[in-house]
Amino acid sequence: xxxxxxxxxxxxxxxxxxxxxxxxxxxxxxxxxxxxxxxxxxxxxxxxxxxxxxxxxxxxxxxxxxxxxxxxxxxxxxxxxxxxxxxxxxxxxxxxxxxxxxxxxxxxxxxxxxxxxxxxxxxxxxxxxxxxxxxxxxxxxxxxxxxxxxxxxxxxxxxxxxxxxxxxxxxxxxxxxxxxxxxxxxxxxxxxxxxxxxxxxxxxxxxxxxxxxxxxxxxxxx
Amino acid sequence: xxxxxxxxxxxxxxxxxxxxxxxxxxxxxxxxxxxxxxxxxxxxxxxxxxxxxxxxxxxxxxxxxxxxxxxxxxxxxxxxxxxxxxxxxxxxxxxxxxxxxxxxxxxxxxxxxxxxxxxxxxxxxxxxxxxxxxxxxxxxxxxxxxxxxxxxxxxxxxxxxxxxxxxxxxxxxxxxxxxxxxxxxxxxxxxxxxxxxxxxxxxxxxxxxxxxxxxxxxxxxx
DNA sequence: CACATTTCAGACCAAATGGTAAAAACCTAT
DNA sequence: ATAGGTTTTTACCATTTGGTCTGAAATGTG
Numbered sequence: 001x002x003x004x005x006x007x008x009x010x011x012x013x014x015x016x017x018x019x020x021x022x023x024x025x026x027x028x029x030x031x032x033x034x035x036x037x038x039x040x041x042x043x044x045x046x047x048x049x050x051x052x053x054x055x056x057x058x059x060x061x062x063x064x065x066x067x068x069x070x071x072x073x074x075x076x077x078x079x080x081x082x083x084x085x086x087x088x089x090x091x092x093x094x095x096x097x098x099x100x101x102x103x104x105x106x107x108x109x110x111x112x113x114x115x116x117x118x119x120x121x122x123x124x125x126x127x128x129x130x131x132x133x134x135x136x137x138x139x140x141x142x143x144x145x146x147x148x149x150x151x152x153x154x155x156x157x158x159x160x161x162x163x164x165x166x167x168x169x170x171x172x173x174x175x176x177x178x179x180x181x182x183x184x185x186x187x188x189x190x191x192x193x194x195x196x197x198x199x200x201x202x203x204x205x206x207x208x209x210x211x212x213x214x215x216x217x218x219x220x221x222x
Numbered sequence: 223x224x225x226x227x228x229x230x231x232x233x234x235x236x237x238x239x240x241x242x243x244x245x246x247x248x249x250x251x252x253x254x255x256x257x258x259x260x261x262x263x264x265x266x267x268x269x270x271x272x273x274x275x276x277x278x279x280x281x282x283x284x285x286x287x288x289x290x291x292x293x294x295x296x297x298x299x300x301x302x303x304x305x306x307x308x309x310x311x312x313x314x315x316x317x318x319x320x321x322x323x324x325x326x327x328x329x330x331x332x333x334x335x336x337x338x339x340x341x342x343x344x345x346x347x348x349x350x351x352x353x354x355x356x357x358x359x360x361x362x363x364x365x366x367x368x369x370x371x372x373x374x375x376x377x378x379x380x381x382x383x384x385x386x387x388x389x390x391x392x393x394x395x396x397x398x399x400x401x402x403x404x405x406x407x408x409x410x411x412x413x414x415x416x417x418x419x420x421x422x423x424x425x426x427x428x429x430x431x432x433x434x435x436x437x438x439x440x441x442x443x444x
Numbered sequence: 445c446a447c448a449t450t451t452c453a454g455a456c457c458a459a460a461t462g463g464t465a466a467a468a469a470c471c472t473a474t
Numbered sequence: 475a476t477a478g479g480t481t482t483t484t485a486c487c488a489t490t491t492g493g494t495c496t497g498a499a500a501t502g503t504g
Contacts, residue, residue, distance in 0.1 A: 044353065045267040047269040062493090072493090104441070129411055130265070132410050164441050170415060171432035178404030218435075283484095284462090285483065288463065293463075
């Protein structure tokens, strides 16, 4: 609680960039630990993950891990904070000046790439939601709402300009989120049924074009 | 392991129906426990849920709970098995003779109703997927694949008959699953953004018609 | 090269928690 | 009513596991 334990978790050393040998190694190690934690947390939950296992996966000792992160909870919080940055960035690309269809197509692609390249992030985010997102309550609530609201406004402008059919922008965004993230979060189910996953290039492209097709054209015959 | 512990977990008493006061109370209690377990497991995960808490929520003592279910794992398995029945039933309604558009619209509604009326089931199913579905590996894999394959065939027949635009039936099914379940699993996020949830009748209907619209018509202006 | 600082590993501890044993309370059939 | 079985409670144990302590190794610096 109160102990300061030398300098450990304070990144006072270097702002960024090269840094000394020491601070460099320190960062590398922290990254390795966070990576391992992300992987295990996202599979077994925080409670279901033993600190020892994270340490083993990161190739450090348990004590060493606790040296970098004061507690498992603290580690989880830091992992979650980093995750959020990766997670919300793509939505920023929505812009009224851009072509509506093109932007949506691109967004679907980016989100599906995220599901392919960062499945652990997707799972952990999903898990946090299932838990009721006690952690994100503050960090996420207000900034997320503002971000989404602003993008919903863009979509509404597109609709007003006749660039899109009239849909509720929120439901459109939810649809894109859910469909793309599904391929990461429900990967085992999708593998059970199709024997394929997003790492398979053809399957990725086929998934992408099908999603784009459904969301843009729908399945009703024209 | 080996002990038979009287009759407890063996439902030898009554096949079904009324039954004696005792067997009736027994069933009620088991149901209460499973209900409580479902609720807590789906929020905090199996590891994150203490048997004591389940017992408290079900209004029985911890030991009494262990009398009905030999272990937490066992309880989880039984909860999961019951859940699966509820979960896969709706897909059965797909039938080649029926109208394609109508059937899909109905399916979306039924799935969304499931998200509204059984959110805990949705969450727990989702969580099991995130964990890699070690439990469902056997129970789910083969029967699920067969069920989905057969329904995919129905969809393909509709497409061949010009009743639907050409889409990959699997991706269509995944799309319906993901979009509808999203409103249960990501409920907190949706509440953060819209301040509403499926329990709100208007929001439910609006969600439903938007999903039906997107999936059937797409968002491209006609 | 001596000294100070940072980093690490193995032993250890205490709390949390799943599960057991045995006796008490309770039904139900005769 | 009461014997025989069933359900519930009380007391307890054993294991798991997050986190600490201690001393040593590595590293940087004047």
